Amino acid sequence: MIVAGCDIGASTCKSVILQDSAIIGYEIARSRAATVQAGIAVMDTLLQRLGLSYIDLDCCVSTGYGRRILPFAHDDVSEISCHGRGAWFLVPSIRTVLDGGGQDCKALRVGENGTLVDFRMNSKCAAGTGRSLEVMAKSLGVDVSELGPLSQKSTTRIALQKPCCVLTEIEIRHLVLQGKNTADIAAAINDLMARQILHLARDLDEIEERVGLTGGIAKNAGVVHCLERLLGTTLVRFPEDPQIVGALGAALFAADMVRQGTNQLRPG
Amino acid sequence: MIYAGCDLGLVAAKTVIIKDTELLDLAIVPYTCFPREAAAQALEAVLFSSGISRQDIGRYLATGAGAEAVPNADGTVPDTVSLCRAIREIDPEIGTVLDVGGATFNAYTIDHGGIMLETAITDMCTAGNGILLETMAATLEMSLEEIIEASLNSTNPLPITHQCVVFAQSEVVSLLNIGHDRQDIFAGIAYYVANRIASVAGRTAPLGRMVMIGGVAKNALVMRYLGQCGLKLTNLGNLDPQAVVAYGAALLAADQANSPGNTRIQSHRPQGKGKT
Numbered sequence: 001m002i003v004a005g006c007d008i009g010a011s012t013c014k015s016v017i018l019q020d021s022a023i024i025g026y027e028i029a030r031s032r033a034a035t036v037q038a039g040i041a042v043m044d045t046l047l048q049r050l051g052l053s054y055i056d057l058d059c060c061v062s063t064g065y066g067r068r069i070l071p072f073a074h075d076d077v078s079e080i081s082c083h084g085r086g087a088w089f090l091v092p093s094i095r096t097v098l099d100g101g102g103q104d105c106k107a108l109r110v111g112e113n114g115t116l117v118d119f120r121m122n123s124k125c126a127a128g129t130g131r132s133l134e135v136m137a138k139s140l141g142v143d144v145s146e147l148g149p150l151s152q153k154s155t156t157r158i159a160l161q162k163p164c165c166v167l168t169e170i171e172i173r174h175l176v177l178q179g180k181n182t183a184d185i186a187a188a189i190n191d192l193m194a195r196q197i198l199h200l201a202r203d204l205d206e207i208e209e210r211v212g213l214t215g216g217i218a219k220n221a222g223v224v225h226c227l228e229r230l231l232g233t234t235l236v237r238f239p240e241d242p243q244i245v246g247a248l249g250a251a252l253f254a255a256d257m258v259r260q261g262t263n264q265l266r267p268g
Numbered sequence: 269m270i271y272a273g274c275d276l277g278l279v280a281a282k283t284v285i286i287k288d289t290e291l292l293d294l295a296i297v298p299y300t301c302f303p304r305e306a307a308a309q310a311l312e313a314v315l316f317s318s319g320i321s322r323q324d325i326g327r328y329l330a331t332g333a334g335a336e337a338v339p340n341a342d343g344t345v346p347d348t349v350s351l352c353r354a355i356r357e358i359d360p361e362i363g364t365v366l367d368v369g370g371a372t373f374n375a376y377t378i379d380h381g382g383i384m385l386e387t388a389i390t391d392m393c394t395a396g397n398g399i400l401l402e403t404m405a406a407t408l409e410m411s412l413e414e415i416i417e418a419s420l421n422s423t424n425p426l427p428i429t430h431q432c433v434v435f436a437q438s439e440v441v442s443l444l445n446i447g448h449d450r451q452d453i454f455a456g457i458a459y460y461v462a463n464r465i466a467s468v469a470g471r472t473a474p475l476g477r478m479v480m481i482g483g484v485a486k487n488a489l490v491m492r493y494l495g496q497c498g499l500k501l502t503n504l505g506n507l508d509p510q511a512v513v514a515y516g517a518a519l520l521a522a523d524q525a526n527s528p529g530n531t532r533i534q535s536h537r538p539q540g541k542g543k544t
Contacts, residue, residue, distance in 0.1 A: 010438065033445045103435065125393065126434035135434060166394040166403075166433045167371055170278050173301055 001258055002052070003059045005250030006043055006073065007082070008035060008066030011102025011130055012216065013042040014247040017050060017057075018255060025050045026244045031102070035066040043072065059254040059263035063246055065103070074254065074263050080108060080119050082249030087212055088114035089252055090238045090245070095210045098197050098227070099246075100217025102130040107201030120200050125163070128196035130216045132165035136189045139169040140182060144220075147186045151222035154187035163196065190222030194230055197223075208233055218242035269326045271525065272314070273350065273517025274341065276307050276334035279370030279398070280483070282514040283310035285318060285325065289357055289519060293318040294511045307338040327521035331513060345520050347513050348376070348384055353523075354516030355479075356382035362502060363476025366469055367513075368461075368484035370398040375468050377475045388472055395431035396464035398483045401490075403433050404457045407440050408450045416458075416489050418451045425455035431464075455489065462493030469499055477502040485509035 002024075007014040009031060016026040027046040032038045039062070047053055054072055062073035063082040070076075079101075087097045088110050099106040105128035108119035126132045130144075137144040158180060162168050168189075175185050197217075201207045208231045217223055219242065228235055238245065257263045270292070275282040280298040284291065295313035299306035307330070315322060322340075330338035331350040338344075355362050355378055367374045373396060375388040394400060405412045426448060430436045436457070443453050461484065469478065479502050484490055486509055494501065507515060 033441055103438065124395075124430075124432055124435075126432045129434075131434050131438075162392060164393045166399055167391070170371060174303075177301065177303075 001058050001255065002056055003251050003254035003258060004043065004057050004061075005082070005247040005252070005254060006039055006060060006062045006064075006070060007079065007244075007247035007250060008039045008062060008064040008070060009102050009246070010065055010104070012243065013038050013064075014244050015043045015046045016244050016247040016251045017046060017052070018248075018251045021252075021255065023240065023248065026241065026247065028241070028243055031066075036069050036071070039066060039070045040072070058258045061250040061254040061257070063250040074257065077250055077253045079104075079246050080106060080121065081116055082246045082253065083214055084108050084110045084116045084249065085114060085252050086245035086247070086249030087214055087238070089248065090240055091212060091236050093210055094212050094236050096201070096204065096207045096212070097245075098201060098211060098213045100128065100130060100133075100193070100197060100213065100215040100223070101246075102216065105129050105197055105200055107197070107204055107207065109204055109207075118204055120204060122200060126165055127163050128193060128200055133189070133193055133217060133220070135165045136168055136172060136192075139172045140176065140185055140189070142182070142186065147189060148219070148221040148223070150183050151187035151190050151225075153183040154181070156181065156184050158184050158188040160188045160192045168192065187222060190220060191226045193217065193220075193223050194226035197227065198230055207231075210236055212236035212238060212242075214238070214242045214245040216243050269522070269525065270320060270324050271518050271521040272311065272325045272328040273514045273519070273521055274307050274310060274328070274330050274338050275332040275347065275350070275511070275514035275517060276303055276330065276338050277332050277369055278334070278372070280510070281306040281310040281334075281338075282511045283307070283314050284511050284514040284518045285314050285320065286515070286518045286522065288522065291507060291515065292320075294508055294514065296508070296510055303334045304337045304339055307334070308340075311340075327525045329517045329521040329524070331517040342521070343524070345517055348387070350513045350516030350520060351376065351481075352378055352382045352384055352516070353519045354512050357515075357519055358479075358504065358507065358512075359477065359502065361477050362479050364469070364472060364474050364478040366465060366478065366480045367482045368397065368465055368480065369482040370402070373397050373465075373468065375472045377472055379475070385475070386472065388468060390468075394433050396461050400433050400436065401457065401461060401484065401487060403437060404440060404454060407437050408444070408454060410450065412487075415450065415454045416487055419454040419458065419489050420492070422449070422451040422455035424452050425459045426452045428453075428456045428460050431460065458487065458489040459493050462490050462497055465490070466494060466497035466499050479504055481509045481512040483510050
């Protein structure tokens with residue numbers, strides 16, 4: 001049985017292919033304004049690399065903000081369920097999943113059998129999302145991928161106070177002008193991100209218990225380190241790229257559909 | 269005698285020079301990275317255009333978020349004090365001031381004696397401020413002036429669902445991609461900004477006449493929608509809405525110079541401070 005999951009996010013598109021519940025390949029590509037084409041491209045590339053084609057797929061499930069418009073998907077599942085399912089599949093002992101995506105930030109509780117218990121998600125504000133991390137990195141004049149390594153060289157603590165990343169952008173500009181160390185500002189950005197993600201999760205029960213961070217933000221070691229310091233615990237380490245967890249969850253739902261025999265292509 | 273005031277905000281430096289209480293000249297210098305230089309440039313610009321030399325200025329006061337960074341100022345005053353002083357001079361009947369600047373949005377009520385009664389300050393979120401309008405103009409690849417001009421003809425302002433500057437930016441890109449007109453998109457943004465200003469104004473207990481100051485007060489589109497929302501605003505006359513606080517600082521400089529024994533500013537602290 002070969003199944004696929006495709007996560008059309010606001011910043012990146014991810015595709016994962018499973019063969020009998022084992023990951024045989026995945027692909028991550030930057031999203032473009034033309035959402036559908038970006039989704040098709042990320043799946044095409046992966047199929048080509050694995051020497052497969054669309055008819056070899058028994059089922060494909062889409063997720064993410066562009067999930068309803070993907071033409072080759074048999075069904076779509078919300079990104080909240082997919083992240084819970086994917087994270088639980090990789091680390092069955094996980095109970096809290098924090099997800100820092102391109103335009104959303106989620107916190108969810110997973111039960112012992114992998115079912116979703118409760119969740120929180122941002123709605124109006126970009127705080128805690130990858131986009132705000134990019135805005136802040138840009139105002140510091142570094143690439144978003146450099147924030148993690150840079151922050152490790154920090155020696156003096158700076159606290160950023162504004163929740164809004166646009167105001168923080170101005171604050172960072174002023175810190176740069178005051179001659180503050182770039183590494184210290186990078187560490188302050190990571191600390192702000194970690195506090196914002198935890199702020200979202202503040203009223204979930206027992207969040208400090210077996211926590212994992214997924215999404216693109218999990219690739220920033222500085223944010224992971226700050227979360228660990230704030231929670232007083234070590235985060236769960238995933239055996240796969242933390243950015244593909246949502247797509248992996250979608251593929252697992254696709255496998256369920258094949259088992260239940262409901263993998264007919266949806267009408268329209 | 270000639271006096272000057274400089275209001276250094278988060279996005280622009282505003283400098284005003286006055287003769288007694290009469291406005292002589294003003295300069296507004298927007299900046300992104302160098303507030304100190306912008307303040308120096310604004311002073312140089314007014315001196316040059318009015319033909320006055322620095323020595324002729326009796327006293328020069330700095331105010332605003334960046335007051336400490338203004339070079340060569342004779343002192344600093346809080347921006348709320350400058351604002352109250354300016355309002356008392358412009359029209360003592362004004363009781364409510366809406367200040368919609370680049371990065372902050374404040375509403376004040378001021379009593380007859382120029383004492384600040386209450387403030388509603390939004391300094392945690394930039395939704396609905398000047399930055400939103402500027403960022404959207406940049407995303408639509410037009411200057412702010414051009415897009416305002418073009419959008420005045422829009423008959424169909426598009427409803428915008430995201431208020432966050434960061435989210436609105438990607439929403440605008442998707443709206444462009446599905447073929448909407450730039451002026452309808454921008455009109456939708458201006459409509460949202462106007463509604464937000466009107467709703468905050470509705471929440472402060474209105475007192476006397478109402479004025480709007482700050483850069484957004486110069487946006488003809490937002491002002492038109494504010495009128496449609498039923499908000500009655502008093503005209504500021506020939507004073508630039510962006511330079512009101514700087515004008516207040518210049519008036520305070522004159523006050524200080526005319527009563528040399530008493531250079532300490534009476535601080536009119538707001539009695540109630542609420543966040544919106």
